[in-house]
Amino acid sequence: MGSVGAKDIPVLLTPEGLRIDGRRLDELRPLRIQAGPLHQADGSAFVEWGANKVMAAVYGPREVHPRHLQQNHKAVIQCKYNMAAFSVDERKRPGLDRRSQEISKVIAEAFESVVFAEEFPRTSIDVYIEVLQANAGTRCAGLVAASVALADAGIPMVDLVPAVAVGKISGQIALDLKKEEDNFGEADLPMALVPQSGRLVLLQMEGHMTPDELSRALDLGVVGCKAIYEKMKQALRDRYSVDPIAAGAA
Amino acid sequence: MTPEVTAEIRTSHILDLAGEGKRLDGRGPDEYRHVEVVPGFVTTADGSALVRIGDTAVLAGVKLEPGKPFPDTPNAGVLTTNAELIPLSSPVFEPGPPQPGAIEVSRVVDRAIRAAEAIDLTRLCVTPGEKTWVCYVDLHVLDHSGNLIDAAMLAGVSALAHATVPAKRFGIAESDYPLDLQHVPVECTFVRLGDTLVIDPTFDEELAAQGRLTIATDETGRVVAMQKGLVGAFSPDDVREVVRRALVHGDRLRIAARGGKT
Numbered sequence: 001m002g003s004v005g006a007k008d009i010p011v012l013l014t015p016e017g018l019r020i021d022g023r024r025l026d027e028l029r030p031l032r033i034q035a036g037p038l039h040q041a042d043g044s045a046f047v048e049w050g051a052n053k054v055m056a057a058v059y060g061p062r063e064v065h066p067r068h069l070q071q072n073h074k075a076v077i078q079c080k081y082n083m084a085a086f087s088v089d090e091r092k093r094p095g096l097d098r099r100s101q102e103i104s105k106v107i108a109e110a111f112e113s114v115v116f117a118e119e120f121p122r123t124s125i126d127v128y129i130e131v132l133q134a135n136a137g138t139r140c141a142g143l144v145a146a147s148v149a150l151a152d153a154g155i156p157m158v159d160l161v162p163a164v165a166v167g168k169i170s171g172q173i174a175l176d177l178k179k180e181e182d183n184f185g186e187a188d189l190p191m192a193l194v195p196q197s198g199r200l201v202l203l204q205m206e207g208h209m210t211p212d213e214l215s216r217a218l219d220l221g222v223v224g225c226k227a228i229y230e231k232m233k234q235a236l237r238d239r240y241s242v243d244p245i246a247a248g249a250a
Numbered sequence: 251m252t253p254e255v256t257a258e259i260r261t262s263h264i265l266d267l268a269g270e271g272k273r274l275d276g277r278g279p280d281e282y283r284h285v286e287v288v289p290g291f292v293t294t295a296d297g298s299a300l301v302r303i304g305d306t307a308v309l310a311g312v313k314l315e316p317g318k319p320f321p322d323t324p325n326a327g328v329l330t331t332n333a334e335l336i337p338l339s340s341p342v343f344e345p346g347p348p349q350p351g352a353i354e355v356s357r358v359v360d361r362a363i364r365a366a367e368a369i370d371l372t373r374l375c376v377t378p379g380e381k382t383w384v385c386y387v388d389l390h391v392l393d394h395s396g397n398l399i400d401a402a403m404l405a406g407v408s409a410l411a412h413a414t415v416p417a418k419r420f421g422i423a424e425s426d427y428p429l430d431l432q433h434v435p436v437e438c439t440f441v442r443l444g445d446t447l448v449i450d451p452t453f454d455e456e457l458a459a460q461g462r463l464t465i466a467t468d469e470t471g472r473v474v475a476m477q478k479g480l481v482g483a484f485s486p487d488d489v490r491e492v493v494r495r496a497l498v499h500g501d502r503l504r505i506a507a508r509g510g511k512t
Contacts, residue, residue: 037393038307038338038339038392038393039305039393039395040305040339040340040341040393040394040395040453041338041341051293051294053291053292055338055392056338057338057339059337059341062341065344080337080345082336084292084309084311084334084388084390085311085313085332085386085388086292086294086295086296086298086311086312086313086386086388087292087294087311088294089294090315091313091315091386091388094332094334094388126337128336128337128338129338130336130338130390130392132291132292132309132390133292133293133294133295134294135294
């Protein structure tokens with residue numbers, strides 16, 4: 001993942017406990033969520049999270065393509081996570097690679113756990129995630145965007161699904177890693193939470209953590225997810241709430 | 251009602267309106283939609299621009315990498331244009347290998363950039379016959395509400411206009427330098443609706459169209475490329491008319507390409 005100019009390992013944590021962008025260990029990067037920016041999709045969302053820019057669109061429930069994936073008792077949820085060629089330092093060759101396919105699969109499975117798919121038999125709910133600018137944590141940013149897009153599309157769900165990556169840098173558990181922390185840190189643990197049930201519907205991990213560190217990482221991730229959850233709900237409120245004074249005048 | 255049926259009803263309505271010189275969205279036949287260009291939208295790219303034409307949105311990203319020149323042009327850089335009509339942008343696009351529509355968009359844009367000599371490719375040569383810059387223009391359609399060619403072209407040329415050659419990052423020169431455009435080509439697309447030639451078609455107008463004609467012009471008033479598409483025909487006088495109109499609108503689009511609003 002190292003860029004062309006990558007040099008020595010940067011100092012990820014100062015003695016004062018500050019990270020390279022000045023955040024504390026339990027602090028999220030700035031997060032902005034916009035619900036419904038696209039016109040053709042049934043639901044959409046744009047997420048700017050730190051230096052990540054991710055667009056998500058939802059189509060459906062609609063006919064299933066390819067046909068043989070159709071299920072008689074419920075909707076299938078198909079997810080395509082894709083990175084734009086220019087979204088990373090070294091140009092990524094366009095098209096599906098193994099990483100994108102795996103991420104698409106785990107995100108689709110996360111949503112299958114919350115969507116009331118049995119309400120739409122023989123249909124497909126298609127979730128498209130486009131990473132336009134990447135800076136670590138794109139699967140979580142994509143999941144947050146797609147979750148808001150599903151709500152924007154009016155798909156019935158148990159709950160929204162906030163997601164965040166927790167990691168380990170300089171031996172410390174840290175919330176929401178940015179690129180340098182992801183490249184040079186010791187562990188990365190993306191997770192997605194269903195706040196209503198307190199259960200995780202996406203959980204991956206790479207690196208090394210002790211059981212104690214892992215336990216603390218999970219706790220920190222849940223706290224982070226709950227903060228993100230509030231922003232997701234606010235994005236939907238911003239799109240759908242009606243100003244009573246303006247509405248009265250219209 | 252299926253989408254096909256509603257589309258057919260809409261098509262006949264669009265054609266009826268066009269007969270009176272009107273359009274579904276209230277525009278006149280020669281009225282372009284609101285155009286907005288956001289340069290530098292993606293900081294991981296060496297140059298980028300988000301273009302909105304009405305509800306249509308296209309994001310272009312430029313990446314430069316060292317590579318090998320083609321054997322027949324040892325002193326010139328390499329330019330590659332690629333368009334992705336991703337299924338995020340429209341219910342009509344499906345995942346998979348590039349469809350003919352995507353290939354047409356990328357080739358029409360590529361042709362205009364080359365024909366206008368927008369970039370001096372010889373300036374991208376590092377060592378003749380051995381090393382040159384390869385310039386990738388990736389066009390990402392985000393919201394397909396018609397007239398993708400004009401939007402993709404504007405995004406591409408705007409991304410190039412704001413692009414930096416990452417010479418320092420690749421250890422080729424002491425510092426990065428701007429790519430610089432010699433010329434600024436833009437495309438102007440028209441469709442025939444009955445006897446009316448309307449500019450900047452929406453998605454529904456493209457479905458109703460009896461022929462599409464795209465004219466690429468540069469700032470010197472030259473026509474640098476043309477493309478006729480869809481089923482339909484144009485008379486020589488039709489072509490002369492749209493070239494005249496394309497030059498007028500082209501100048502406005504060129505201002506937008508530099509990052510202004512029109």
